Structure formats: C-alpha cells, structure tokens
Amino acid sequence: MKKAFDYIVVGSGINSLCCAALLAKAGHRVCVLERNDYLGGCIKTAEITEEGFRHDVLSGWHPLFVTSPSYQALAADLARHGLVYLNSEKPTAVVNPGGEALVLSTSRERNTAVLNELCDGDGDRYAQTMTAMERDAELTFSLLTNELVSFATLRLLWREWRSRGSAGLSQFAGEAMASSRDWLCQHFRSDLARSLLAPWILHTGLGPEANFSGAMSRVLGFSLESAGMSVVKGGSDNLVHAFRGLIEEYGGELHVNTDVQRITVEDRRARGVECLQGHRDTQGRQSIQIEAKRAVICNVTPQQLYLSLLEPDWVPETVREQAANFRFGNACMQIHLALDQLPQWRDPQLDDVAMVHLSGGLDAVSLAVAQAQCGLLPAEPTIVVAQPTALDPSRAPEGKAILWIQLQELPSTIRGDAAGQIEAPGDGQWTQEIAERYADRIIARIGQHIPGLEGSIRCRVVLSPKDLESINVNLVGGDPYSGHCGMQQFLLWRPLKALKNHETPVRNLYHIGASTHPGPGLAGNSGYMVARGLLS
Known part of the structure; x- marks a missing residue:
C-alpha cells in the first residue's frame, strides 16, 4: 500500500x-x-x-x-x-391475509385502470399524484441530491419562489410535511390500494404516522413506476x-x-x-x-x-x-431461503413480481411499528418477500430459487412478544433461538400464500438484528438505515x-x-x- x-x-x-x-x-x-x-x-x-445459491445478504x-x-x-x-x-415490469405487489393481491406495474395507464377498478376515482387520484411528482421532480429530487446549505439550493428555491410564489412554495412544504397515512387516506378509498403503498414507507426508516412520510411515499411510488425494481445480474x-x-x-x-x-x-x-x-x-x-x-x-x-x-x-x-x-431506529431481520423449486403463489400474478409485501394494510403497518418501538416482537409484522430468481435465474441452480425476506418492524431490545408466544430474554438481547422461533412464525405466514413452501426449503439462514450489526458496524442495534x-x-x-x-x-x-x-x-x-x- x-x-x-x-x-x-x-x-x-x-x-x-x-x-x-x-x-x-x-x-x-x-x-x-x-x-x-x-x-x-x-x-x-x-x-x-448452499453452493450455487447466491444471496444478497443485506441490501439487494x-x-x-x-x-x-x-x-x-x-x-x-x-x-x-x-x-x-435486470428489471421487471412488475416491481411490487401486496397480498393481504385474505389472499387479495394488487400489483403495481411500470405502466401508469395500467396502474390507473387497476386502481379505478378497485374504487372509482382511486386510479385518477393516483395518476394526478404521479403527474404532480413529475411537475415537482426538480425541486423534490434536488433537495435530496444537493447540499441544503448552499448557493445551489438557494438558487433553486429562488427560482421556485418566482415560479410558484410564496403561497405555492408554502403549499409544497406543507404537503411534504404530511404523514403517509394522511396522503393515503386522502387519495385512496380502497383499503387494498392503501395496503399496496403503505409498507413502502418502512424502506425509508419511517412509519406511516411520521411527518414527511407522505412525501417519501410519493417519491418511492414515483420511482417504482418510472424505474422498476432493478437487480444486478449475478x-x-x-x-x-x-x-x-x-x-x-x-x-x-x-x-x-x-x-x-x-x-x-x-x-x-x-x-x-x-x-x-x-x-x-x-x-x-x-x-x-x-x-x-x-x-x-x-x-x-x-x-x-x-x-x-x-x-x-x-x-x-x-x-x-x-x-x-x-438516535437509531427500529431493527431489522433478514431470512434467506434456498428452494427446490420456483415459488408458486396462490395468486399466479405474484409469481414474477420482484418484491411482494405481506400486509394487513395501513393500520397493520402502524401497529407493528408501534409494537416494535415499545420493545415488542410484532404479532403480525409486514413481511417483505423479494424474488431475485424471478428476474435473474442465474442466482440459483436451474429449476431452483431463492427468496430474500426482510422484516423492518423489530425492536433492537426485546421486552416481550405481542403475540404472547415467545418469552423475552432477561437482558433483552436477541439470541439465535429467538430469531429462529420468530422466523418460524414468518415462514408459516408466507406459506399461507405459497402452497408447499415449507416442503421446498432446502436451507434457511436467519440473520437477527444482532447479526446485522456484527456484519456491518454502522447498523447499530440492527437498524438497517444507520x-x-x-x-x-x-x-x-x-x-x-x-x-x-x-x-x-x-x-x-x-x-x-x-x-x-x-x-x-x-x-x-x-x-x-x-x-x-x-x-x-
């Protein structure tokens, strides 16, 4: 050197x-x-x-x-x-406990039509939001890619003030401060439509009740529709x-x-x-x-x-x-599965979706976040099920598959189990036994939507919040967002x-x-x- x-x-x-x-x-x-x-x-x-099954251990x-x-x-x-x-025209979807599923595609026309079928007007309001995102893209994304205390940002705000006026700029800031719950409830009447977008706020380290989470929900929805769900080949x-x-x-x-x-x-x-x-x-x-x-x-x-x-x-x-x-946020767990066959969901439209959320809806996400913040293992957390081999078959031997499973609503220190099934350790620390028992609960829920899943598992690796911090010292307490x-x-x-x-x-x-x-x-x-x- x-x-x-x-x-x-x-x-x-x-x-x-x-x-x-x-x-x-x-x-x-x-x-x-x-x-x-x-x-x-x-x-x-x-x-x-197992050999030949290439898993993205953390991000992917x-x-x-x-x-x-x-x-x-x-x-x-x-x-x-x-x-x-590699990419997909079906970046994300949600499936609720009753088996109802909804897919978000990279086609605005298709998304608008599907959402309008669920509830008249939901698709139109979705399209209006995406159009507004396009109009506001320079301001929104410049604030996320520029130093905030800088002449560049001052020039940007000056231009926006001249274009929008004080009232227009104030309206933009006020709408940005709204929560994800505010935005979802104001724009969508269908519970399933809200369920499709609500879990995505977890990927920013926020919950649906947080200020500014509405703006981040719109940014993610816009990014998914415009860019899909890219994954690196191999x-x-x-x-x-x-x-x-x-x-x-x-x-x-x-x-x-x-x-x-x-x-x-x-x-x-x-x-x-x-x-x-x-x-x-x-x-x-x-x-x-x-x-x-x-x-x-x-x-x-x-x-x-x-x-x-x-x-x-x-x-x-x-x-x-x-x-x-x-302050660090809620903790995360990763579960990696090597499968004998490609997952076949009860709803076939999910077979080639990049990332599926198993969620009971907006209220369920809020409840799980609150339970984690109180130190409880959520009874029914949001489950992220990503399917790398649906986009990239080279990640596994021919005819085989992998699943990338993530849980983002977990406590770093365990005080109890909201479901009353797992006893909290005296010191509150994650152990491999607790992680495996909690993973059993998760796999059982996924198996309700993928028949035969448990029988097709060749190998399972569970990474607790404690494991995540041991892999990357920046993930304090298992917080994946540092x-x-x-x-x-x-x-x-x-x-x-x-x-x-x-x-x-x-x-x-x-x-x-x-x-x-x-x-x-x-x-x-x-x-x-x-x-x-x-x-x-």
Missing part, C-alpha cells in the same frame, strides 16, 4: 464507492479502507445457504441507484467493468466489482481488513489516518499510518466519528453531546443540528453515509455531494 493519497475514504459502502470513483476519475489518487474482509458495506453477496434492490446522479455520471464506466442490471457484489475495477483503472486502491483507529489532525486539519491492518480475528495486526493530502472522507455513524475516531480536543462539546444522543429518519434527524438536521451539510469541525474531514443527508437508500447521494463539492 502507498503511504500517501490525495483522498482517503473510510468504509466501502455505496456512498464511499460513488465518492471514490468520481474523485479517481477526475485524476486524484484515492484510497478506500474497509475494516471487513469484503468491500461493499451493505452490498454483500454470498452462498450462505437498486431502484434508487439507477435513478441517482452518481449512476448517470458513471453508468458507462460501470458497464464497461461488467455491471448489468448478484449485487458485481456492482462492487465494477466499482473496484473503475477505481483501480484510474489508479485508486481499495483495501480490506484495514481498520481505521484514529484520524490524525494537525492545526484543525485532517492529515490522514492510523490503521490496524490484518484480519480482526488474527494476531499480529500491523499498525500503519496513511497521509491524506487533500481530505479524509468517513462513511461511519456520528458516534464512531466524534466519540472514537477523533481525539476529544478536536470535537466541540455540543457536537460530542449531539453525537452521543444520535439512524432514525424522523424530522428531528433529517434534512438540515442530519446527522447533527450543530453541523452544516457534510462538513465537520475539522477542516478537510467530511462525513458521508446513511447517517448523513439525505439519509438511507442505496443511491450514493451523500458520496456524490461530497465528491462534487471537492471537485468544484
């Missing part, structure tokens, strides 16, 4: 890879340092069940990345390094391989098993990092120092950055206090109220990742913002 680079990027998640690739392509010497034995952060593909679906500014800038380069995306690690090839092509380096212990600072300016190199489970790890001539960019949580990586002398008391109080996304910790106030944009109290030190603006979602936007700012 070289001892000096222009830029050092700590962590190798999607934001790090986007940032490093953009900087390297611009001619800078870049070094990416990863503490784990693999690159990618939450992008990890492995044969964790990329509708936000393929519509991101990073992808627009790097798509041709990534394709040259082997990246291929496994999401092929995206990481493409990034690695691109960064190395331009002279960059990427190193695993390199655990950054300290950011070196002189005169309030970041100068480099001190690392331990070598696998964490082995003896004799080597201590090394690496110089950063221009900047250090950290993809970590606020606690890691301000309470561990920086010496206390460089962290103002207000920042230290806010970092210590940074921090609660409520308004008090979002937009201008993410990660901390005392700081501006992705800057830190130390010059030439920048903070990126899901804990920073614009929050979670596999898009790479915070890495893009920092790279663009450095290159400008």
Whole structure:
C-alpha cells in the first residue's frame, strides 16, 4: 500500500464507492479502507445457504441507484467493468391475509385502470399524484441530491419562489410535511390500494404516522413506476466489482481488513489516518499510518466519528453531546431461503413480481411499528418477500430459487412478544433461538400464500438484528438505515443540528453515509455531494 493519497475514504459502502470513483476519475489518487474482509458495506453477496445459491445478504434492490446522479455520471464506466442490471415490469405487489393481491406495474395507464377498478376515482387520484411528482421532480429530487446549505439550493428555491410564489412554495412544504397515512387516506378509498403503498414507507426508516412520510411515499411510488425494481445480474457484489475495477483503472486502491483507529489532525486539519491492518480475528495486526493530502472522507455513524475516531480536543462539546444522543431506529431481520423449486403463489400474478409485501394494510403497518418501538416482537409484522430468481435465474441452480425476506418492524431490545408466544430474554438481547422461533412464525405466514413452501426449503439462514450489526458496524442495534429518519434527524438536521451539510469541525474531514443527508437508500447521494463539492 502507498503511504500517501490525495483522498482517503473510510468504509466501502455505496456512498464511499460513488465518492471514490468520481474523485479517481477526475485524476486524484484515492484510497478506500474497509475494516471487513469484503468491500461493499451493505452490498454483500454470498452462498450462505448452499453452493450455487447466491444471496444478497443485506441490501439487494437498486431502484434508487439507477435513478441517482452518481449512476448517470458513471453508468458507462460501470458497464464497461461488467455491471448489468435486470428489471421487471412488475416491481411490487401486496397480498393481504385474505389472499387479495394488487400489483403495481411500470405502466401508469395500467396502474390507473387497476386502481379505478378497485374504487372509482382511486386510479385518477393516483395518476394526478404521479403527474404532480413529475411537475415537482426538480425541486423534490434536488433537495435530496444537493447540499441544503448552499448557493445551489438557494438558487433553486429562488427560482421556485418566482415560479410558484410564496403561497405555492408554502403549499409544497406543507404537503411534504404530511404523514403517509394522511396522503393515503386522502387519495385512496380502497383499503387494498392503501395496503399496496403503505409498507413502502418502512424502506425509508419511517412509519406511516411520521411527518414527511407522505412525501417519501410519493417519491418511492414515483420511482417504482418510472424505474422498476432493478437487480444486478449475478448478484449485487458485481456492482462492487465494477466499482473496484473503475477505481483501480484510474489508479485508486481499495483495501480490506484495514481498520481505521484514529484520524490524525494537525492545526484543525485532517492529515490522514492510523490503521490496524490484518484480519480482526488474527494476531499480529500491523499498525500503519496513511497521509491524506487533500481530505479524509468517513462513511461511519456520528458516534464512531466524534466519540472514537477523533481525539476529544478536536470535537466541540455540543457536537460530542449531539453525537452521543444520535438516535437509531427500529431493527431489522433478514431470512434467506434456498428452494427446490420456483415459488408458486396462490395468486399466479405474484409469481414474477420482484418484491411482494405481506400486509394487513395501513393500520397493520402502524401497529407493528408501534409494537416494535415499545420493545415488542410484532404479532403480525409486514413481511417483505423479494424474488431475485424471478428476474435473474442465474442466482440459483436451474429449476431452483431463492427468496430474500426482510422484516423492518423489530425492536433492537426485546421486552416481550405481542403475540404472547415467545418469552423475552432477561437482558433483552436477541439470541439465535429467538430469531429462529420468530422466523418460524414468518415462514408459516408466507406459506399461507405459497402452497408447499415449507416442503421446498432446502436451507434457511436467519440473520437477527444482532447479526446485522456484527456484519456491518454502522447498523447499530440492527437498524438497517444507520439512524432514525424522523424530522428531528433529517434534512438540515442530519446527522447533527450543530453541523452544516457534510462538513465537520475539522477542516478537510467530511462525513458521508446513511447517517448523513439525505439519509438511507442505496443511491450514493451523500458520496456524490461530497465528491462534487471537492471537485468544484
């Protein structure tokens, strides 16, 4: 490894890879340092069940990345390094406990007609919402892809004010603050239509009652219809391989098993990092120092950055206090199944849908979120059932399949079971036994909609919230979004109220990742913002 680079990027998640690739392509010497034995952060593909079954262990679906500014800038380069995306005209669907199903397609005309069949006017109101999203796209997506405290954002708001006037801009902001429940109940009369869209707010780290969740529900609905549900051919690690090839092509380096212990600072300016190199489970790890001539960019949580990586002398008391109080959200569980055959749903229209939600509807989502926040295992959580082999048969041997199952409404510390079936541990900590028993409940529910599912399971792997944090240190308590996304910790106030944009109290030190603006979602936007700012 070289001892000096222009830029050092700590962590190798999607934001790090986007940032490093953009900087390297611009001619800078870049070094990416990863503490784990693999690159990618939450992008990890492995044969964790049986040989030949390639599972995306954590994240696996990329509708936000393929519509991101990073992808627009790097798509041709990534394709040259082997990246291929597959997609579906049926990105998502819902099935309720009674077996009623509804599919969202990439055709607005079809979606409008289907929703109008359910309840007269629902489809028309859906189409009006999507048209409004197109009209507001520049403002909406610019706020999610630009530094908020910047001349670019001021110019954008000035243009919008001149176009809309004070009342129009105020109306936009007021509508954005509404909850997902508000939006769904005002625009849809059909419970099934509400059920189709309600679970998607969980993928932003919010619940249906949260302020701003209505705006995020519309953003996701618009993205699904316009971009579908993209998946990387052969496994999401092929995206990481493409990034690695691109960064190395331009002279960059990427190193695993390199655990950054300290950011070196002189005169309030970041100068480099001190690392331990070598696998964490082995003896004799080597201590090394690496110089950063221009900047250090950290993809970590606020606690890691301000309470561990920086010496206390460089962290103002207000920042230290806010970092210590940074709040994490509900926990998550992943279940991976290797199947003897392709799933055959009771409703055949679900067989080729990319991602199906099993949900009792809007109220059921709200109840499960509330139960998790109170420390309870939800009695009937929202179940995300994604079908990678429906889009990409290469993920499993011929005639076989995999399922990617996610639960996003779980407590990180268990106080009880809302169903009264699983006894809470005395210390509240997740154990493998509890995770397996809860997974049994989930598989039984899925089996009501996929006949013969349990008999077709060759192997099952259950990853509890505790397992997720052990895989990726940024997923504190099993929170897949690296921090609660409520308004008090979002937009201008993410990660901390005392700081501006992705800057830190130390010059030439920048903070990126899901804990920073614009929050979670596999898009790479915070890495893009920092790279663009450095290159400008």
